[in-house]
Each structure stands twice: as C-alpha cells, then as structure tokens.
Amino acid sequence: DAKTTQPPSMDCAEGRAANLPCNHSTISGNEYVYWYRQIHSQGPQYIIHGLKNNETNEMASLIITEDRKSSTLILPHATLRDTAVYYCIVIHQAGTALIFGKGTTLSVSS
Amino acid sequence: EPEVTQTPSHQVTQMGQEVILRCVPISNHLYFYWYRQILGQKVEFLVSFYNNEISEKSEIFDDQFSVERPDGSNFTLKIRSTKLEDSAMYFCASSSGTLGYGYTFGSGTRLTVV
Numbered sequence: 001d002a003k004t005t006q007p008p009s010m011d012c013a014e015g016r017a018a019n020l021p022c023n024h025s026t027i028s029g030n031e032y033v034y035w036y037r038q039i040h041s042q043g044p045q046y047i048i049h050g051l052k053n054n055e056t057n058e059m060a061s062l063i064i065t066e067d068r069k070s071s072t073l074i075l076p077h078a079t080l081r082d083t084a085v086y087y088c089i090v091i092h093q094a095g096t097a098l099i100f101g102k103g104t105t106l107s108v109s110s
Numbered sequence: 111e112p113e114v115t116q117t118p119s120h121q122v123t124q125m126g127q128e129v130i131l132r133c134v135p136i137s138n139h140l141y142f143y144w145y146r147q148i149l150g151q152k153v154e155f156l157v158s159f160y161n162n163e164i165s166e167k168s169e170i171f172d173d174q175f176s177v178e179r180p181d182g183s184n185f186t187l188k189i190r191s192t193k194l195e196d197s198a199m200y201f202c203a204s205s206s207g208t209l210g211y212g213y214t215f216g217s218g219t220r221l222t223v224v
Contacts, residue, residue: 032209041220043114043201044153046212095141095207097166100153 004088006104012082014110018075022088025069031092033064035073036100037084044087044100047073078108112136116202116216123192123223131187131219133202142185143203143213144177146170153201159185160207192223 005023012018024033035047048055048062050071055062061074075082087103115134123129135142144156157167159177176188185204189196199220205213 034212038153041147041199041218043203043215043217046214049212091209094209095158095160095165095205097143097155097158098203098213099155100145102152 018078114216135204139204140207
C-alpha cells in the first residue's frame with residue numbers, strides 16, 4: 001500500500017473550514033484513500049473515502065487531485081468537537097488491515 | 111447504525127495472568143481485526159482474521175497472543191501471560207471486505223496490567 005505523508009499538526013478557528021492535506025505520491029490506480037479520525041482515546045472513526053472523484057458526505061468533503069498523488073480532507077465548519085487526530089490511509093485490497101501513521105493533530109479553538 | 115461492541119470496557123489483571131478481550135463485530139462483516147494503542151502512542155495493527163483463520167499479523171502479534179471466533183458472533187483476543195507492557199487500549203474492528211466501504215471500530219477495552 002502506498003505511503004502517506006501528513007503534517008503533524010494544524011490549528012483551525014471554530015466555524016472556519018479545516019483543510020487537511022495528505023500526500024500519497026506513490027498511489028497506484030486501484031488504491032483507495034480513506035480518512036479516519038480519533039478523538040482522544042476513542043476508537044478510530046471512519047470519515048470518508050475516495051478513489052478518483054471528489055466525494056462529500058455529511059461529515060466532510062474529500063478532494064483528490066487529478067494525478068491522485070495528494071488529497072485534502074475538508075471539514076466545512078469546524079467545531080470544537082472536531083479536535084482530533086486525523087489519519088489518511090491508502091489501501092489497495094479489500095480486507096487489508098488499515099495501518100495508521102502518526103496523522104495530523106487538528107486543534108479547533110474558539 | 112451498526113456497531114462493533116467490545117467488552118469489558120476496562121480490565122485490570124495481574125502480571126502473568128491470562129486475559130480474554132471480547133468483541134462482537136458487525137453481523138454481515140467478513141474481516142475482523144485487533145489493534146492496540148499504548149498510551150500516547152499511535153494505533154498499532156495486531157492481527158486480521160478472515161474465513162476462520164489469520165490473514166495478516168504484525169510483529170507484535172507473537173506467541174502470547176491468539177484470536178478466535180468461537181461462534182457466529184464473537185471474536186476474541188487472548189493474551190496468555192500478560193506483561194506490564196501489554197497495558198494499552200485494544201480496539202476491535204470489522205469490515206465487509208468490499209473496497210469502497212468503511213471499516214468500523216469498537217470503542218475499545220482499556221487493559222491495565224499490574
């Protein structure tokens with residue numbers, strides 16, 4: 001599975017959009033990009049995933065560049081409860097274990 | 111929304127004792143996983159289980175660990191002789207095995223070895 005690179009930390013003001021980048025320059029054509037987050041010591045929570053097209057759900061939007069070498073997770077109106085560690089993970093085969101890196105610690109402040 | 115259920119939420123055990131952590135994955139999921147997270151560290155993969163056998167395991171998953179799906183609903187992680195360094199949060203997860211669907215994690219069991 002392709003390796004991912006994320007900034008270690010980011011800050012965001014409450015109510016503003018949080019844009020979390022992820023670099024996956026070695027991604028191959030059949031690999032999906034998944035985003036998870038972990039709030040404090042809770043279990044990781046699924047946010048969104050994508051293959052080629054941009055995706056949106058009730059939690060976030062995922063923008064994948066045309067060459068698929070990077071992506072951005074967008075939380076449109078960040079709240080204090082969005083403070084968490086965010087993980088970008090690439091996998092190519094169904095059922096493959098998710099391998100977590102260090103992720104990006106997002107701090108949302110009022 | 112379907113959930114992965116883990117019990118107990120917190121377990122304290124004495125060093126050298128055996129401990130079994132229990133999980134009920136989502137009913138129509140086919141793949142099951144155990145992860146651990148030592149306090150302040152990242153989430154680490156331990157093992158995945160598919161079709162009643164281990165499909166992947168990490169270096170952490172040594173002979174003191176074992177997994178079992180004793181019936182159609184439970185998925186367990188056994189640690190044979192616990193050590194102080196086994197103290198961690200243990201997360202169970204399951205997935206349908208179809209790319210394009212998320213993996214669902216439980217809320218974890220906090221294991222404290224004293």
